[in-house]
Amino acid sequence: MAKVIPFKAVRPTRAIVGLVAARPYQSYTIDERESRMDYNPFSFLHIVNPGYKYDQVITGEERYKLVKNRYLEFKEDGVFVQDEKPSFYVYKIVNRLGQEFNGIIAATSAEDYEKDIIKKHENTIAKREKTFKTYLKTVGFNAEPVLLTYPDNEIISDIIKETQKGYAEFEFTMTYRDTHFLWKIDNAETIAVIQKEFETMNTIYIADGHHRSASSHLLYSDEKANNPNHNGTESYNFFMSYLIPESELVIHEFNRLIRGLNGLSKEEFLIKLDTTYRIENRGVLPYNPSKPHHFSMYLDGEFYSLYLRKTSYEFHTALDKLDAQLLYKTILQPVLGIDDLRNDNRIEYVNGQHEMITIKSSVDSGEFMVGFGMCPTTVNQMKLIADEGLKMPPKSTYILPKLRSGITVYEF
Template sequence: MAVIKPFCAVRPNGAKADKIAALPYDVYNREEAKAEVEKNPESFLKIDRAETQFPDTVDTYDPRVYQKAHDTLWEMVEKGSFLREEKKCYYIYTLTMDGRTQTGITACASIDDYETGVIKKHENTRAEKEQDRINHVNICSAQTGPIFLAYRSNPVINEVVAQVQKEEPLYDFTAEDKVRHSVWMISKEEQITAVEEAFAGIGEIYIADGHHRAASAVRVGQMRRKEHPNYTGEEEFNYFLSVLFPDEQLMIMDYNRVVKDLNGMSEEEFLVKASEIFEVEEVGKEPVRPEKKGDFSMYLKGSWYRCAIRPEDQPDDPVEGLDVSILQNKLLAPVLGIQDPKTDSRIDFVGGIRGLKELERRCSLDCAAAFAMFPTSIQELFAVADAGRLMPPKSTWFEPKLRSGLFIHELEQ
């Protein structure tokens, strides 16, 4: 049984929402984040990445940076840039990109559900990446970036969403990346009860994106429990900020690979090796996308090739049967010598949002070959998580990205 609760949000004053809302903290490097804050001084990045308010000589993880994030956030609340909701509500958060819409419920998920596996994971996390957000959440005493969760579509939730979306939205703006963001409040008691009970009946929730943020939020919750040994379980630090989307609306984009060299082989020798493993057909100079699971495209020496995984080489296993696993296990490891894609500097990853031309560009700069993948499906992600397994690195790329700063969850109220 999943516990998905309404909460009293701290959220932008309506007139400022479009200026405050920012892409997630980990989309930018320090230089890019600083440029973004200089361009838009109200951007939430000045809180999520408070090092932008310091000279470059100050380390990103300096304690002063986290304290600055805290001070900036609560100063903005005090000055009216944000308001505090007085009633616990759910929120509907709709993102529209390229004419396609996905609609989620903004709520708080239970750290106990994370610990017991009701909220299922498909990636490992790294302690050093967690620590940054642990410090940020703990010192701000608030979660500022929602975790992207997924669930199997539910008719009761769908009906409540349809009813509420007939009303005027709280926010409705199009960001500079052309993604439209719209928010409604679910505030009627009968609707809140219906949503809460529907999630309790779903039973299984999946982390789609934001594993490190989720792990960090849970760690902070555990820390607060130690500080409050008589906690009841109802305190806000027992929950973490999330947006939950039904599976039928989610789009996973391709996450493509580029390799720096061919492990000492010429292009011709490598092509022969690849053709021994996969069915390979040259298709010309124009980029070609894979059309179905089991297919990928390869860019080599100025030409595109359509490649097919042979049926006998597709294992009936939720992890080993992923296209990214087959490419890694059949070609990248044994032929190119890339044994661990997480640590090998000879491989890089390119999100599908950048397009196939980016693969050509990389091959003209610093890479020898590129591989365009067919996107992993949400059903494949669910199957891996249901099996208690982990996906290979860089298996999924979700778009559009949730904006930070639209919803803030206070840990102590």
């Protein structure tokens, strides 16, 4: 059963929350980042990029200590204020496409992660886990929730809808035209009902935030081992998450762009693909795949459809049926010689919010030789792969909603 608890969030004041909230640090270009910090003294970017104050690039544990200092300064200046009572936070996002996401920000259990009650579908990199664990331990807070998804639950849904009829603590729109709303639930009876409903769930799933979850678990393991009086209620036992029902999760594909054809000519490349796929030339107009195990390909000014030959590939696991895995096993690895999907600089990824014309433009520019488009992964596929204890290839899913940092902060 899933353990979900309320917590005392540290939050910006209503008047400036829209100025504080920021996308993840790495998602900005250098120019974007500097522009926001030049003109917005309240941006959370000032906390996570403390070297800006001294016009210096600061890394490692020295940076982490300065991050903590900037955070404490924001609290001292009244930019951040901590709630008096442990609460759940109903959080709603409406993006520029009109897609709506409704869920609850809460503290979730590191022990549940360890016991596989919170299930994973992506591999993590040990070095990144350890680095972020050190960061968390030094700064003492987490400001961006992990995105979790749970089976649709009518009781939780009714509570969310009823809460949203009341006064919103926050309501603000970001420059990317997504609007955010936050309501607080601090009523003990309602909190108990929500917790009881989550306790009926044998499994919830990580949608986005695998490294943050893994790092929080490492922190929990270290702190537990070093605390002779550990009792399971300490703040390090939990990490902040945004939990939304499965029906509201939106998954886009990641399409692939490849530099070069591994020494093959266009004709040699197509002949090798013919072993596994039925190939049809679709001309110069953008072409999208229509069903699983069906890819679009852009090569030398033309689009092609690739249909998997039924006798050429066997499905034994849920992972085998995943299109990102299928593309890797039948084309990227054996034909194009790309073994390491994370680190090979011949491959780049374009999330499926961009149309196939982006693939065409990238290949026509000459930087890439071929591009592949695929259908999105489904929530059920993601769950089945996690249930079988398997892991997807990198960049198999581009999941919405994308969360902002600094709206709620969980302190350890």
